[in-house]
Amino acid sequence: MAHLQFVDELVREYLLFRGFTSTVKAFESDLKSDKDKGFRVDKIVDQVLHFINVSDLNGLKEYWTHLDNLVFAKLEVHVQPGVRKIEYSLYKLYLVIAAQSTGGVRNEKVAEFFAKMLPELQGQSEWRDWYMLPYITKPEENPSFSLYFTRGWQDSVIVSLHNLLATVFQCMPQPTLTSYESDAALVKRLQEEISSLKGKSQPANDKVSPSGHQSRLAQYSERLSGPLPLIDDFSAIPAEHLDCGLREAKGLRGLLRQMGGSPVMNRKAGRSQSQN
Template sequence: MEKMQHAEELVREFLVFRGFTSTLESYEAELRTDIGKGFEIDKILDLIFSVYVPKFHADKLVALLGFFKHYLSPSSDTPLVSTLSKLETSLLRFYVVHAVQCNRNDKVVDFFALYGAELLQRSQDWTHWFAIPYKKNPHLDPEFRVFFSKEWYQALHLSSRNFFSEVFNATHILRINSFFFFC
């Protein structure tokens, strides 16, 4: 955390030194809406489970997951990339299940209208999910029942925590930070 703050200060110093005041203003604004939340696990989990999913911000959830895919892509840690892909699928399914539980099938229909083609390109496992907003009691359907259980939710939350802990506690540091450490 201290290293991140030091890097932020160095960026600010550089921008001020070069006279990039409008860039500095933009940088400060971006920091206030930091999508990575400074890589603080609890803040990221709160963002996912207490903001994006409950408030039906599918676009922001997808953007956050995309951010982490991009963050991990230069890494050669293939198991983490594979795990993120599985976690992404589960989090998106959680979004769909939550919308159904809140009787917001319109959000499910919107979600599939926006992301359905991409999801199907990745995996045919999504095919039966397109029917969920039209099922009378999806929580009783054998294909979906597990996703409506408290145990599945708890396992998803724990898996998310463990994944982000692994990513942030590993030696994955931002490339810009490595630049500052060697200067």
């Protein structure tokens, strides 16, 4: 969602044009404290790792709760166990980083973690062995914990979090304003296509005629300029653009399968509501 930064600039420019200076100040203040980091996956992952590296359990829990309420809670039910697995893996990474420190302060953080998280984790079989962690001198050599102290496991947790966020953000329904740039680019491509086809003779049933492209371009332009919100109607878009989109969708589905689920939001209900 890198284009969101461009949209932010458009909003700021419009507010200044209208003379809404107090609104601009409030808008810029919100941007500075933006927990979503403009939906930039790398920035969000960095923020999560910061809380882990400094042993800030409260910060980690509050930030994850924010992401949960904003995004994860809206995912389909069958995906929720996978999200919880990544959340608990982050907590285990938190304990590993704290246990690796030679300072007494960090070791106290391990005990503090279990004191605060006991009501939430109590009774879960996967955490049974972890309650011994504060009392083990060299947990990295213990068969129950040695895997979690390897670089491979730690990197896999970070990659899983990155893939989860990237996939979810791609599937999130976006406001109409953020789609205008891509819509304008599509119209421009269609116009260039029409120009390249002008003056060229084509077999009757080989390719769509320039007039056919013009008709589709006119239909799509009406959708962009009309008062109604854009809907998922691809009748005005050439087949080659749909083929490209299908290839991208297949690649996304492959990523979802790697995550053990399909964290796709229930956008059908959203579409039916917008059409009504």
